[in-house]
Amino acid sequence: MKKPNTAVPGSALDTYLLRRHGQVLVAPGAAPGEPDPWTAKGLVALEADLARRGHVPTKPLRDALRRLRPADLAETGTRLLAGLDALLGADRRHQPLFRRFPDGVPSHAHADYSVLIRGYLLRQSSQLCLVCERTSLEAGIGALAPCAHLLCHDCFLELTEHDDARHCPLCDVPLDREHHLPTDTRGARKAARDLAAGQALKPLRLAETGDATALVGAALADLLARQTPLNPQEREDLALLLEHAPADPGAWLPAAIPVREIRATVLATLLRRDPERTRPLLAAHLTTATDVLRLIWAWSGAEPDLLPGTARTLRLRNLPRPLRRELLAVLDAFPVGTLAEDLRRHRSAWLRAGELLHPYEHRDRFPYAAAAFAVVRQSDLDLHGLGPQLREAPAPLRVRETPAGHTRLTVETFAARVEHALAQGDLPAAVRLLATRPGELVRRLHHLLRVRAAWAPDQPLPAELADALPKALRAVAPGPLLGAYGRLRAPRGIGERRLYFPRGRVASAHTRFDWGKPVPVELSAPVCDLIEAELLRRAERSVEQAGRYELAVLDAGLADLVVPFAERASAKTLVAVPRGSVQRLPDGQHLRLFVHWMQRAHQRVDLDLSVAFYDEEWQFTGLCDYTRLVLGARAAVHSGDFTTAPPPHGATEFVDLDLRALGKAGARYAVVVVFSYNDIPFEDLTDAFAGFMTLTPSEAARQRTGSFHPASVRQRLDLAGEARICVPMIVDLQTRTHTWTDLNVGSGAGFHNVSRHRAEIGSLADSVLTHFAPGTRATLWDLGCAAAAAGSDEVWVRDRTGRGLGRYRRGADEPVAAFAERLRGRHESDHRTEQPPDDTARLIAERLAGTRAFTALVHADVSAPEGASGTLYRLYPGPLDAAPDTLERITAGDLVARFAPSGGNSPIE
Structure with a gap:
């Protein structure tokens, strides 16, 4: 019988640095010198375990680890592996590092590490040099023999010039005569087959105490300046960062905290810590x-x-x-x-x-x-x-x-006076009232235009609204502004099905048909033009404060990422994909879905992982769940039904989807659902999460090696709140894409399964895809184009395939608005190339080297350029994460915050 997980838990700060910055805090060890031989052997084992999880330590981190005593290395390594496994969801049966240390250090660790590293090189030659922390632009990365540490061509030349004996600069072992390990071996090819195409090792860096303090301060300032509500993970981060904030709040607390919930949380924390110095600050912050x-x-x-x-x-x-x-x-x-x-x-x-x-x-x-x-x-x-x-x-x-x-x-009340004016068709009176509250005016724009269309058809915008809008748009926060833009930008029809997201601590949604009069384009188009002009104005103001860029690089795939909304109710996820966004499924013919949960003592909870299949018209065609473990010719296979999940390990269910076989079986959509069969809410569980992996056919077939592959995990989300039915995503089998939904379905009391709720699930899924159809919501592409056009005269745009690269240059007399419109519509590029994705990524990396740039990518699959600076947003990690700290990393929420109104102090209710 396996023993329960006894991994040493890391501190909250350790977890934060690892998740957000890929950095590891290491206690001071012995002075540099000859390492303990047991430490050297243990470090090899740790490197192998990290490589299995897709990570590799850089030279400064490795040097700090090799100075530790064997017992300290075992504790630090166990904590690091546990932290990585917790992010991936692989920590539930994780065995501690060196459980019988030192006698139990595996002798095969070096061989495992060597095979894994060579497999990564076969899949993607632009891996990370562990000495200079750069990815080679000319595929010059190799694995040294016999230690298999990665070194670029330049560092290897420097090594041969200054070290006649030729020792590895990381572990000091003498190098073999051949110097580099061959990659075209049976073991390396076998390891490469189990990796996704282009998969790169993620660097882990040493976090100095001073660096950690600076990162904490900068992160706290960013969260307090946020213009949109925080998601659950960010709220946890805020609580952690406040613990490490300076004692005197008057010295660091900003004059304005835009999001009211953040403001209340911060003030309450400071009142509990130091009421005497916090009370005088209340009057200025409570507005x-x-x-x-x-x-x-x-x-x-x-x-x-x-x-x-x-x-x-x-x-x-x-x-x-x-x-x-x-x-x-x-x-x-x-x-x-x-x-x-x-x-x-x-x-x-x-x-x-x-x-x-x-x-x-x-x-x-x-x-x-x-x-x-x-x-x-x-x-x-x-x-x-x-x-x-x-x-x-x-x-x-x-x-x-x-x-x-x-x-x-x-x-x-104010609302009663506004409603009375609208009921009478007195739009000017309503506008005069709403103009005193810009946020309310912008939130009601669609309603106001409907009233205008109903009472005065074929008439332009009333003068009162046309005069009030520019001022209101300048004062409102990004959330209402982008919400109104998304609502008005696409034509609507009578009887459209609208999706609503009520306020709550979990994301739920309901739909209804809207039989109101559609807003004609003649009324909505001028308002959308005003909003686009305001976004551009705010982007220009942000550039004035932070400085211009020499270059901007955008992914066309940003158009598939919806601007984050309702983040209060977002689940904690491995990758922060905004709800409603559409993403291509990663390479691999198999999706392995999973759900893990653990109940409390003396409790029985039965979660069920299910997949419901629908055709083009959203007619139910089949299911894969505990009632039907195999669908068709093994197109979908369920791992079996657990009806209880006792501690300490809980239970895990899997469903494998063969995408090629499902496409041939006539199903168009696969809706992934997690049910609480016996009606226990997720919040009553000790632990519960779901997600998916992408596997090659050979990897999916090797059940004997285990069902959970941490390096293959692409997404996971925590199941939380009072919900009992969660719909994480909808897979479109025809286009090989998935829509990230992160939604919960309302349920009555009783037992829950696909058969009972298939109509509601199908209707919800259909409504979600309609609600988030292309062109109906504001996207990160809209923000990226505004930021790029306002901040740089040269913009590169990579298409969704990664092969096409369009280059745009602003003309000498071209207005910024015209340049932004040309970018947004991807019209009239100055130069365009078509080449393999690796070559396109190489060109981008070469251009970014030594350049101050605004970069917004879906995948950070570009090699880390030397001397790059500026701003970087990316959704999925990759080699670009190894870029120097001069490149500011931002999240989607940070990007939205750059479009705050003047002064950045517009309160959000």
Whole structure:
């Protein structure tokens, strides 16, 4: 019987550095010199284990590891492997490194490492040089004999010039006469067949303590400046980074934190740590009453998302008297009408918060705060001594006498006034109201244009809206701006099926048919032009602050990546693919789907991995699940049904999809679903995640070697929240693509399987593909083109196949807007080439060398150029990750944040 996993867990900072930066913290070891022989043997074993996971240590990291004592190396290596396995989902049965150290160091580790390295070289010659940390542009990487460490041609020449004995610069072993290992061997060819085409080793670097501190500070600043809500992984990162923040918040806290939930989380953390220095900062950061409520929620240890229903179940934490007075002072400073309206918006939550604030105790000092609570509670003013003070209530408050003789306050809300104007068809009045709140105006753009089309068909934009829009667009955050752009850019028809994503902690969706009047192109096109101009203006402002680029490099595949939205409800994933994005399936004829879960003690949870198949018209054609383990001529094969997953190992189910066989069987779509058969929500599990691997036919057939291949894992997501049915992705078998959905399907009580929910799943999948059809949503391509056109006069665009490379140069008299439009539509390139993908990647790498560039790629499969600087966004890792730190790495959220309004302080509600 296998023993449970006893791997030494790393700290949260170790995990963060490994996941975000590919860096490893190593404790100081002995001074440089002759390493311990057991350490040298253990390091070889560790390198082999890392290579199996697709990673390789660079020279500084290897030097730091070889100075460790054998026991320290075993602990560090175990922690590193456990961290990598946790990211891939391969840590559930992972055995610790050197369990019987030192007697148990495997003698075959070097042979394994050598075969794996040569297999990687056969698949992709542009691997990483472990000394200079560059990938060769001329395929000059080789494996030294006998140690198999990777070295480029330049470093090898330097070695032969300065070392007559010719020792490996990493491990100091004497080199063989041939110097380089042959790659065309049976073992290397066998290892290469099990790797994806073009697969490269990912470098692991040594993290110095000073570097780690700088990375933490920079990452914290980026998260606080974010213009879109954080996903679950980023929220965990924020909590970690706040633990390592400087003591005095006034010295580092920015003047504005755009996302209100982040603001509440940060302030609550700082109040718990140092209330005396944090309380004076509250008035500047709490700009609405809802900000105060979010802070109270975060102070009580809850998510400050104020979701419906949480007010009834949340146990609020008492507020110290100084903090209570400070919050009442903040509330009292707001206009009383706006304050009362904000309190009514979250009435049940404020009723509970009022029990902590005791507003009537301080009615003489904070009368407006007390009056707003009187509106929410519908209290008698005279009963609380507020009658004499508020007989002449400021607008929009009104004093009324009830038949019973009580004095009450009422308020006419902003939303009620807007709805009344729209119901009357009075668009100018509605626009005048909405212009005071730019975010609301932009969110309601589609509704406003519909009202215009219904009441005044064949008429242009009303003057009031045309005048108010430019100012509103300048002030609104990127989320509403890009949402309106995506909604208006594509023509819509009567009866279209619309997809809605309600606020929640898990991503759920529902659909309905929309029979409203479509917005004509004559109304939507001018608005889209204004939004495009505003995006370009913001990109130009960002360039003014950060400096221009000599070159911009874009992937046309960015058009398949939807701008991130509803990130609060996104699952934690290995690769941060935005929901609704379409990606080509990696090379390999087989997909191996998996789900792993572990239940609590004295609990039974039965998760089922299932695949539902549909034809072109979304008619159900078959399934592969616990009721049907084999579909057709083994086109889909289920590994078997586990009905319980006890600790310490849990249980894992697999489904293999033979893509070629499924295509011949008549199925067009394969919808991947994870069911909680006995209706236990995912959040009740100790651990649960799902994902997929891509395998070659030979690898898929070798069941005896194990079903889980960590190096083949392409995506995984955590199953969390109150959901019981998760739809991670939809596979289009005809186009060999998958749409990443990360959605949950609503379910009633009872048992769940494909047969019961096949209609709902098919309808949801059809709606998802319609909702995210090309051209209907804002994409990273839109942002990339705006950033490239505004920041550089030369732009290279690589097509989706990787073979075509178009080069665009802005004309001397060409306006930036015209250049951006030419890029966005990929019209009239100045030069275009067609060549193998490796040659295209080589050309890009050569051009990036020594250049300040804006680079946005789907795959970072370009060799790391020497001396490159600028900005890099990439979705999937690759050799370009080995570029120097002068190349700033950004995420999709960071790219969106570059399109913040002027000043970057537009609050997001």
